[in-house]
Amino acid sequence: MATTQETQKTETPAAAEAETATLDVFRYIPEEDDKPHTETYEIETFEGMTVLDALIKIRDEQDPSLTVRHSCRMARCGSDALYINGTQRLACNTQVSELKQPIDVEPLPRFDVIRDLVVEMSEFYNRMESVEPWFQPDHEPETGDEYLQSPENRKNIDTVLDCIWCAACTSSCSPAASDSDFPGPAALAKAYRFYKDEREGEETRRRRLEMLENSHGIYRCHTQFNCTEVCPKNISPTEAIMEMSRDAIKEKLRFWR
Amino acid sequence: MKKHDVLIIGAGGAGLRAAVAAHEAGADVAMVTKLHPVRSHTGAAEGGINAALKDEDDWKDHAYDTVKGSDYIGDQDAIETMTEEAPNEVIRLENMGMAFSRTENGRMAQRAFGGLSFPRTTYASDKTGHMLLHTMYEQVMKRGITVYDEYFVTNVVRENGKCHGAVAVDIQTGEVEGFAGGATVLATGGSGQVFEHTTNAVACTGDGTSMAYRAGVPMEDMEFVQFHPTTLPSTGILITEGCRGEGGELYNNKGERFMYEYGYAANDGELASRDVVSRAELTEVQEGRGFEDGCVHLDLTHFGEEKIEERLSQILELARDFEDVDPVTEPIPVKPGQHYMMGGVACDANGATELDGLYAVGETACVSVHGANRLGGNALLELVVMGKLAGQHSANNHLTNVSTSAVEQAVDDERARIDELMSGGKEHQSVIRQDVQNVMTEKVNVFRAEEGLEEALEVIDEAKERYEDVNVKDSSKTFNTDLIQALELRSIIDCAETITIGALKRTESRGAHWRYEHQDRDDENWLKHTYVYHTEDGPEVKYEDVEIKDYKPKARSY
Numbered sequence: 158m159a160t161t162q163e164t165q166k167t168e169t170p171a172a173a174e175a176e177t178a179t180l181d182v183f184r185y186i187p188e189e190d191d192k193p194h195t196e197t198y199e200i201e202t203f204e205g206m207t208v209l210d211a212l213i214k215i216r217d218e219q220d221p222s223l224t225v226r227h228s229c230r231m232a233r234c235g236s237d238a239l240y241i242n243g244t245q246r247l248a249c250n251t252q253v254s255e256l257k258q259p260i261d262v263e264p265l266p267r268f269d270v271i272r273d274l275v276v277e278m279s280e281f282y283n284r285m286e287s288v289e290p291w292f293q294p295d296h297e298p299e300t301g302d303e304y305l306q307s308p309e310n311r312k313n314i315d316t317v318l319d320c321i322w323c324a325a326c327t328s329s330c331s332p333a334a335s336d337s338d339f340p341g342p343a344a345l346a347k348a349y350r351f352y353k354d355e356r357e358g359e360e361t362r363r364r365r366l367e368m369l370e371n372s373h374g375i376y377r378c379h380t381q382f383n384c385t386e387v388c389p390k391n392i393s394p395t396e397a398i399m400e401m402s403r404d405a406i407k408e409k410l411r412f413w414r
Numbered sequence: 415m416k417k418h419d420v421l422i423i424g425a426g427g428a429g430l431r432a433a434v435a436a437h438e439a440g441a442d443v444a445m446v447t448k449l450h451p452v453r454s455h456t457g458a459a460e461g462g463i464n465a466a467l468k469d470e471d472d473w474k475d476h477a478y479d480t481v482k483g484s485d486y487i488g489d490q491d492a493i494e495t496m497t498e499e500a501p502n503e504v505i506r507l508e509n510m511g512m513a514f515s516r517t518e519n520g521r522m523a524q525r526a527f528g529g530l531s532f533p534r535t536t537y538a539s540d541k542t543g544h545m546l547l548h549t550m551y552e553q554v555m556k557r558g559i560t561v562y563d564e565y566f567v568t569n570v571v572r573e574n575g576k577c578h579g580a581v582a583v584d585i586q587t588g589e590v591e592g593f594a595g596g597a598t599v600l601a602t603g604g605s606g607q608v609f610e611h612t613t614n615a616v617a618c619t620g621d622g623t624s625m626a627y628r629a630g631v632p633m634e635d636m637e638f639v640q641f642h643p644t645t646l647p648s649t650g651i652l653i654t655e656g657c658r659g660e661g662g663e664l665y666n667n668k669g670e671r672f673m674y675e676y677g678y679a680a681n682d683g684e685l686a687s688r689d690v691v692s693r694a695e696l697t698e699v700q701e702g703r704g705f706e707d708g709c710v711h712l713d714l715t716h717f718g719e720e721k722i723e724e725r726l727s728q729i730l731e732l733a734r735d736f737e738d739v740d741p742v743t744e745p746i747p748v749k750p751g752q753h754y755m756m757g758g759v760a761c762d763a764n765g766a767t768e769l770d771g772l773y774a775v776g777e778t779a780c781v782s783v784h785g786a787n788r789l790g791g792n793a794l795l796e797l798v799v800m801g802k803l804a805g806q807h808s809a810n811n812h813l814t815n816v817s818t819s820a821v822e823q824a825v826d827d828e829r830a831r832i833d834e835l836m837s838g839g840k841e842h843q844s845v846i847r848q849d850v851q852n853v854m855t856e857k858v859n860v861f862r863a864e865e866g867l868e869e870a871l872e873v874i875d876e877a878k879e880r881y882e883d884v885n886v887k888d889s890s891k892t893f894n895t896d897l898i899q900a901l902e903l904r905s906i907i908d909c910a911e912t913i914t915i916g917a918l919k920r921t922e923s924r925g926a927h928w929r930y931e932h933q934d935r936d937d938e939n940w941l942k943h944t945y946v947y948h949t950e951d952g953p954e955v956k957y958e959d960v961e962i963k964d965y966k967p968k969a970r971s972y
Binding site: 205216224225227228229231232234235236250272273290294298303305308318319321350351356 | 458505508513539649
C-alpha cells in the first residue's frame with residue numbers, strides 16, 4: 158500500500174491556446190424586463206467544454222443572474238434541454254466546439270418562460286401523467302413472486318426506456334403545440350413502454366390501445382420525425398406511435414375519423 | 415401553511431419509496447423537493463441492486479459480505495434487516511413494473527460486483543438507478559401523492575424536543591413557505607458537492623444532513639467518504655463497477671493488471687471493494703505507473719461491441735460524449751472520484767433520529783449499514799428497504815400535537831435570514847464554494863495526512879467566517895439560483911467541517927478512511943462510531959461503541 162504523503166492533485170492539462178466562444182443568450186427576468194432580450198457573452202473555452210459548462214462559466218464569472226436548470230451534468234436528469242442554434246438539445250452533452258458561433262441559446266420553444274432559460278414544465282408533466290404511466294398487470298406473477306419477461310420483450314421496450322423527460326421532443330412537435338389534449342411524443346413513448354411490456358397482459362394491452370386510439374391520441378401524429386431527430390437519447394417516439402397506430406388499425410378497434 | 419401527516423423532503427429513490435409506504439400505511443403524505451422527482455440523482459446510479467434471490471444464494475452471505483465491506487463498523491442488526499428484506503423489496507420493484515434485465519428463462523438477471531461472494535447484483539442494463547427512480551415515481555403518480563416540486567427546504571422546525579415540520583423556499587416565486595408535519599423525513603441524498611471531483615449532481619449539497627445537524631441531531635461517521643475507482647478524469651462522471659463485474663480489467667502504464675501484479679487484491683483483483691481499488695489506483699499513479707491526468711486504464715475492448723451495447727450501453731455514450739473515448743476499441747482512462755457518503759444523519763433502522771418526529775433515509779442517513787465502506791449495489795437496496803421502513807414508521811405520526819405557531823415562527827426567521835443574505839455582502843458564494851471544494855479534494859481525499867487535514871480545517875473555518883458576509887448578486891425573486899446556491903453553501907460547509915473533523919480525530923485506517931500516520935486498522939480503540947453535534951461553540955465530537963454480533967472483526971483482504 159502507498160506510503161507517500163502526497164495527496165493527489167488535479168493536473169491542469171497543458172495550456173492549449175486560449176480560444177474563445179461567443180454566446181447569444183436569451184434573457185428575461187419578469188420583475189425587470191418588459192420583454193425578452195438577447196445578451197452576448199464572450200468566454201474562454203477549454204477542451205471538451207459543453208454549452209452547460211459555458212453557461213455556468215458565464216454565471217460564475219460574469220453574470221450570476223443568468224438562470225438555467227441543471228443538475229447531473231451527464232445527460233441523465235433531463236433538466237437542461239434548451240434550444241441551441243435552432244435545435245432542441247441538452248446543454249450538458251453538446252460540445253461548444255461543434256457549434257457555429259455565435260452560439261444562440263434559447264429556452265425550449267412552445268413552453269412558457271419563467272425566467273431566462275427556465276420554462277414552465279407543469280403542462281408537460283400533465284401530458285406525461287395523462288397516459289397512466291404506471292404498471293398495470295392484469296394477472297398475478299407467473300412464478301408466485303416475479304413476472305416473467307422474455308429477453309426479446311425486454312429488448313423491445315429498451316428502445317424507449319431511456320427517456321429522461323427532458324421535453325426536447327415535445328417542444329419540437331407541432332401537433333403537440335396546437336392540441337393540448339394530444340399527449341405528445343414523450344408521453345406516447347412512455348405509453349408504448351407499457352403497451353409493449355408483455356408482463357401487463359393482453360387485457361391491459363387492449364385497454365391501453367383503446368385509450369390512445371383517437372384523434373387526440375396516436376392519430377394526431379404527423380410522422381414528421383422532429384421528435385426523433387432531437388431526442389438526446391436516440392429514442393424514436395414516431396416509430397413507437399406508428400407501431401401503435403398500425404396495431405390499432407389492424408385490430409379494427411375503431412376507424413380513424 | 416401546508417399541512418400533512420408526513421412530509422418527505424427530497425424525491426429520489428428513498429423519498430419516493432418512503433412516500434409510497436407512508437401512503438399505504440394510511441397517512442396523508444406530501445413530498446417537498448428542490449428538484450422534480452425524475453431529476454433526482456438516484457437516476458444516475460448505474461450498476462444494480464443486491465439481493466440473495468437465488469436458491470443457491472443466502473441472505474446471510476450477503477450480510478457477511480456487507481459487514482466485511484464495512485470494515486466491521488457497520489451496524490450488524492441493521493445490515494441483517496437490509497439483506498434479509500432485500501429479496502422481497504427487489505421483487506416488489508419488479509412487481510411495480512421495473513424493467514430489470516432478463517435471463518434466457520425470463521427471470522431477473524444478476525451479475526458479479528465488487529466485494530460480493532455471489533453474483534447477486536440485480537440490474538437493468540447499466541441504468542438501474544434510472545429504472546428504479548422512474549418506477550418509483552410512477553407509483554407515486556398512481557397513488558396521487560402530493561408533490562411540491564422546486565421547493566427548496568432550508569430548515570426543519572424544532573420546538574420543545576419535537577420536529578413540527580419544515581420551511582421551504584418556493585424556487586419559482588422566492589416566497590418562504592411553512593410546512594407543518596407530524597413527521598418529517600429527510601431524504602435529500604448525499605453531499606458530493608463538498609468535493610470538486612465528484613460523480614454527484616450539483617444538487618447533492620448535503621442539505622438534509624445539515625438541517626438535522628442544526629436541529630441538534632448528530633452527524634454520524636462523516637469521515638467515511640467513498641471514492642469510486644472509475645470516474646472520468648475530466649468531469650467526474652461515473653463509469654459503473656458493472657464494467658468490472660462483467661470482466662473489465664484495470665491496467666497501469668506498463669500494461670500490468672496491477673490489482674493482481676502488485677498484490678492489492680490477490681484473489682478478487684478488480685472486484686475488490688471500492689476503497690481497496692481506489693487506493694491501489696492512486697498508489698500506481700504516485701509510483702509513476704499511471705497515465706496522464708492521474709489515471710489508470712479500464713479495458714473493455716475484449717467484450718466486443720454487442721456485449722457492451724447490451725449490458726453497458728450508457729457507458730458507451732458517456733465515454734464517447736464526455737471523454738471522447740470509444741470503449742469498444744480503446745481503454746477508458748479512469749481515476750477515483752468522490753461518489754458516496756457512508757456517514758450522515760444518525761438514525762435507527764426505522765429512520766428515526768434523536769429528535770421526535772424527524773427521520774432520515776437513504777444517503778442522507780447513517781443507520782449504519784455501510785460502515786466504513788459501502789459495497790456497490792447496496793445503495794439502491796438501502797433506498798428501498800430503509801425507505802419502506804422509514805415510510806411505515808413515520809406514518810405513526812399525525813398532525814395532532816404539531817405546533818403551527820412554531821412553524822410560523824420558523825418561516826419568519828427564515829425570511830429574515832434570506833433578506834439578510836440578499837442584502838449584499840463582500841464575497842460571492844461561488845468563490846467560497848470553490849475554495850472549500852478544492853481543499854477537500856486536495857487534502858481530504860483517498861489518502862489523508864494530519865497536516866493536510868488541519869490545513870483543510872483552517873480553510874473551512876475561514877469559509878464559515880466568510881459565509882457570514884456572503885454576497886448574493888441576483889436580486890430577483892423568480893427562480894433565483896444564486897440565492898439557492900448561497901443557501902446550499904451553508905450545507906456544504908457543515909458537511910465539509912464534520913467530514914474533516916471526523917477524519918482528523920480518527921487515528922487509524924479503516925475502509926474508505928486512510929491515514930498516512932496510522933496505516934492500520936485499530937480495533938482496540940476505534941470500533942466506534944463518530945457523532946458530531948452542532949453547538950454554539952462549534953462542533954462537538956462524541957463516540958459510541960459499535961455493536962458486534964455474529965460477525966467478529968478479522969483481517970480484511972480480497
